[in-house]
Amino acid sequence: MQTEKVVNHIVNWLKDYANNAKINGFVIGVSGGIDSAVTSTLCAKTGLDVLVLEMPIHQAQSQVNRAINHVNWLQSNYTNVLMTQVNLTPVFDSLVQALPSVKNEEDRFMSLANTRARLRMTTLYYFAALHNYLVAGTGNKVEDFGVGFYTKYGDGGVDLSPIADLLKTEVYEIAKYLGINQDIIDAQPTDGLWGDDRTDEDQIGASYPELEWAMAMVEKGKSEADFSGRELEVFKIYTRYNRNNKHKMVPIPVCEIPENLK
Numbered sequence: 001m002q003t004e005k006v007v008n009h010i011v012n013w014l015k016d017y018a019n020n021a022k023i024n025g026f027v028i029g030v031s032g033g034i035d036s037a038v039t040s041t042l043c044a045k046t047g048l049d050v051l052v053l054e055m056p057i058h059q060a061q062s063q064v065n066r067a068i069n070h071v072n073w074l075q076s077n078y079t080n081v082l083m084t085q086v087n088l089t090p091v092f093d094s095l096v097q098a099l100p101s102v103k104n105e106e107d108r109f110m111s112l113a114n115t116r117a118r119l120r121m122t123t124l125y126y127f128a129a130l131h132n133y134l135v136a137g138t139g140n141k142v143e144d145f146g147v148g149f150y151t152k153y154g155d156g157g158v159d160l161s162p163i164a165d166l167l168k169t170e171v172y173e174i175a176k177y178l179g180i181n182q183d184i185i186d187a188q189p190t191d192g193l194w195g196d197d198r199t200d201e202d203q204i205g206a207s208y209p210e211l212e213w214a215m216a217m218v219e220k221g222k223s224e225a226d227f228s229g230r231e232l233e234v235f236k237i238y239t240r241y242n243r244n245n246k247h248k249m250v251p252i253p254v255c256e257i258p259e260n261l262k
């Protein structure tokens with residue numbers, strides 16, 4: 001990858017889009033992970049206003065610290081970056097209180113995990129409307145178009161996606177080029193939605209490099225019959241996620257009314 005040229009391309013793309021749309025800048029959620037660190041830095045490089053939000057919901061202190069360290073680094077390099085912390089823990093707790101209880105708490109773990117991502121989306125759009133900003137998405141190509149590993153209308157609810165044509169390994173290359181803090185580069189990717197330190201790999205059962213390999217194999221037209229052992233396992237994991245989450249990657253189904261019924 002021609003890293004410098006890719007960075008310049010994305011920065012110009014962001015700037016052109018915002019200028020054409022008569023927008024003042026960008027708002028981005030910063031989690032202490034690599035994708036949001038890279039996205040916020042690319043937005044900062046546009047010179048337009050950048051608001052980064054740190055929005056903990058029962059968050060591990062290590063994640064909060066990484067996010068704050070990143071923002072400090074960003075602000076020491078780019079004067080156009082502002083930060084706001086919005087503690088969503090009481091908001092989340094109060095929503096849980098308002099919802100009817102369930103017999104078995106485990107039944108709603110996934111629903112509540114995704115609710116966290118949607119509370120963050122709601123907060124990002126509050127600031128976008130307030131300041132005439134766009135919500136910059138942080139999804140990469142494997143998450144967004146491979147395994148669909150994001151919350152529909154949560155972290156998937158954004159206005160534009162600067163890094164969604166980049167594989168996770170390419171995001172790391174850009175992070176190194178941009179000088180992103182080493183603790184962010186070293187951190188295991190995590191969705192941080194569970195109140196513990198489980199990683200994306202723990203949840204999915206395959207690493208991002210493995211998923212990228214499977215994505216490339218599908219693009220080459222390979223099938224299960226071409227693989228065995230761990231490769232077969234990874235290929236099956238990838239295709240299962242891709243199939244189950246296809247609904248997130250395509251326009252929502254609209255019930256078309258036949259002309260003769262109108």
Ligand SMILES: NC(=O)c1ccc[n+]([C@@H]2O[C@H](COP(=O)([O-])OP(=O)(O)OC[C@H]3O[C@@H](n4cnc5c(N)ncnc54)[C@H](O)[C@@H]3O)[C@@H](O)[C@H]2O)c1
Pocket residue numbers: 110113114117143148149150151152154155190191193200203245247
């Ligand atoms: N980047 C990250 O690391 C990241 C961020 C957030 C979430 N995640 C992970 O992503 C996963 C999100 O969970 P999810 O995918 O179950 O929840 P989701 O809310 O993203 O998608 C499920 C919802 O989509 C709708 N739906 C389901 N099947 C459909 C179909 N065939 N057609 C149309 N709509 C359909 C339903 O409303 C369902 O509740 C979790 O595992 C979470 O941990 C990862």
Ligand SMILES: Nc1ncnc2c1ncn2[C@@H]1O[C@H](COP(=O)(O)O)[C@@H](O)[C@H]1O
Pocket residue numbers: 028029030031033035036053054055056057059120138155190191192
């Ligand atoms: N604690 C957080 N504060 C701000 N923004 C956050 C936080 N956690 C997640 N985000 C945003 O959501 C996306 C996806 O998160 P994953 O950790 O990959 O699930 C992240 O890039 C932030 O923009």
Ligand SMILES: O=P(O)(O)OP(=O)(O)O
Pocket residue numbers: 031032033034035036037138188189190191
């Ligand atoms: O989206 P982020 O920034 O939280 O990155 P990761 O998914 O690698 O934790």
